[in-house]
Amino acid sequence: MCKTALHEFLHGLPKCEHHLHVEGSLSPALLFQLAKTNKITLPVSGDSSFASISSLQARYERFTSLDDFLHYYYIGMSVLLTAGDFESLAYEYFSHAHRDGVHHAEIFFDPQAHTSRGIAYTTVVAGLSAAQRRAEADFGLTSKLILCFLRHLPASEANTTYAEASRLGHFSDGTVAGIGLDSSEVDFPPELFTEVYTSAKDAGIRRTAHAGEEGDTSYIEKALDICNVERIDHGIRMVEDETLLKRVAKNKMLVTVCPLSNVQLKCVTTVAELPIRRFLDEGIRFSINSDDPAYFGGYILDNYCAVQESFELSVAEWKYIAAGAIEGSWCDQARKETLLRKVDEYVAKYA
Numbered sequence: 311m312c313k314t315a316l317h318e319f320l321h322g323l324p325k326c327e328h329h330l331h332v333e334g335s336l337s338p339a340l341l342f343q344l345a346k347t348n349k350i351t352l353p354v355s356g357d358s359s360f361a362s363i364s365s366l367q368a369r370y371e372r373f374t375s376l377d378d379f380l381h382y383y384y385i386g387m388s389v390l391l392t393a394g395d396f397e398s399l400a401y402e403y404f405s406h407a408h409r410d411g412v413h414h415a416e417i418f419f420d421p422q423a424h425t426s427r428g429i430a431y432t433t434v435v436a437g438l439s440a441a442q443r444r445a446e447a448d449f450g451l452t453s454k455l456i457l458c459f460l461r462h463l464p465a466s467e468a469n470t471t472y473a474e475a476s477r478l479g480h481f482s483d484g485t486v487a488g489i490g491l492d493s494s495e496v497d498f499p500p501e502l503f504t505e506v507y508t509s510a511k512d513a514g515i516r517r518t519a520h521a522g523e524e525g526d527t528s529y530i531e532k533a534l535d536i537c538n539v540e541r542i543d544h545g546i547r548m549v550e551d552e553t554l555l556k557r558v559a560k561n562k563m564l565v566t567v568c569p570l571s572n573v574q575l576k577c578v579t580t581v582a583e584l585p586i587r588r589f590l591d592e593g594i595r596f597s598i599n600s601d602d603p604a605y606f607g608g609y610i611l612d613n614y615c616a617v618q619e620s621f622e623l624s625v626a627e628w629k630y631i632a633a634g635a636i637e638g639s640w641c642d643q644a645r646k647e648t649l650l651r652k653v654d655e656y657v658a659k660y661a
C-alpha cells in the first residue's frame with residue numbers, strides 16, 4: 311500500500327485513546343478566548359510567549375523537558391473557571407478525536423490543578439461529564455474519566471482529592487473510572503502515593519500511573535510492585551530492563567505510548583527511536599496516544615501517521631495494535647466486542 315493509502319487506512323481504523331490529558335487539549339485559540347471571557351490576565355511580563363496565539367504556539371515548539379512544558383500547561387489551564395468551560399474543552403477534544411477515528415477515549419483530568427485555584431471538584435466533573443454525554447449522543451464515542459493525582463504535590467493532598475471523589479460516589483457510580491498519577495516525574499516516585507493506590511486497589515478501583523517517561527525503570531517497577539497499577543503510561547524506558555519488559559508482556563498490561571509527546575519533550579530525538587518494533591516483537595500490548603495534543607503538534611491520527619512513517623508497519627501489525635488497544639480498555643466486555651468486530655470488518659476490506 312502506498313503512503314497516502316496507508317494514511318487513509320489509519321484514518322478509518324477504529325481507535326481507542328487512553329493517554330490524553332483533557333487540559334492538554336486546550337488549544338491556544340480556546341485559551342485566549344476563555345482568558346478574555348473570564349477576564350484572566352495571562353502572565354506577559356518576563357515571558358512574551360503569552361502575547362499572542364502565534365507567539366504561544368511558537369513557544370510550544372521549543373519545549374526542553376517535561377517540566378518546561380508543565381510550566382505552560384498549568385498557566386494555560388488557569389483560564390478554565392466554569393463547568394461550561396470544562397464542557398467546551400472536553401467537547402472540542404471529543405469532536406477532534408471523532409474526526410480522527412476514535413471510538414472510545416479514556417481521558418485524564420487533574421482536579422488538584424483546579425481545586426488549588428478555588429474551582430470546585432464538582433464543577434470540573436460536571437463539565438467533563440456533560441461533554442461525555444454529548445459526545446456519546448452526537449458521535450457514538452464512548453469515554454471514561456481517569457482522575458490523576460499531581461505527583462509534585464504532597465501525597466496527603468492526593469488522599470484528600472481521592473476522599474472527595476469517593477464520598478461523592480464517583481468511583482462506585484462510574485463517573486470516574488480509575489486513578490492515575492502525572493506531573494513532574496523525576497524525584498517524585500510512585501511509592502510516595504502508596505496509601506492512595508492501596509485504598510483504590512482495596513476498593514476495586516482501576517489504577518494507572520505515568521512511569522518511565524523521564525524516570526528510569528525503577529519508576530515502572532515501583533508503580534507495578536507498590537502501587538499495583540494495571541496499566542503503564544509512557545513506559546518507553548522499560549526496554550532498558552529485559553526482565554521488566556518480559557513481565558509486562560506476560561501480564562498483557564497496556565502501555566500507553568505517546569510518540570509526538572516524547573519527541574517534543576526530548577525524551578527521544580525522533581519517533582524512530584521509540585521501542586515500537588521491540589514492543590511488537592515482545593508481544594507487548596500498547597496503544598498510541600496524543601498526551602497533550604494542543605501542545606505537542608498533533609492529535610491521535612498524527613501520532614499514528616508518525617509511527618507509520620518511522621516503522622512502516624503492516625496492516626496485520628496495525629490490526630494487532632488496534633485490537634490490543636480495545637482489549638486494554640476499561641469499557642465493558644460488550645463494548646469491547648463491538649469494537650473488535652468493527653476492527654475485523656474494517657481490516658478485512660484491506661486484506
Ligand SMILES: Nc1ncnc2[nH]cnc12
Pocket residue numbers: 331334376383492493494520523571601602
Ligand atoms: N506528559 C505528561 N507527563 C506527566 N504529566 C503530564 N501532565 C500532562 N502531560 C503530562
Ligand SMILES: [Zn+2]
Pocket residue numbers: 329331492520543601
Ligand atoms: Zn501524559
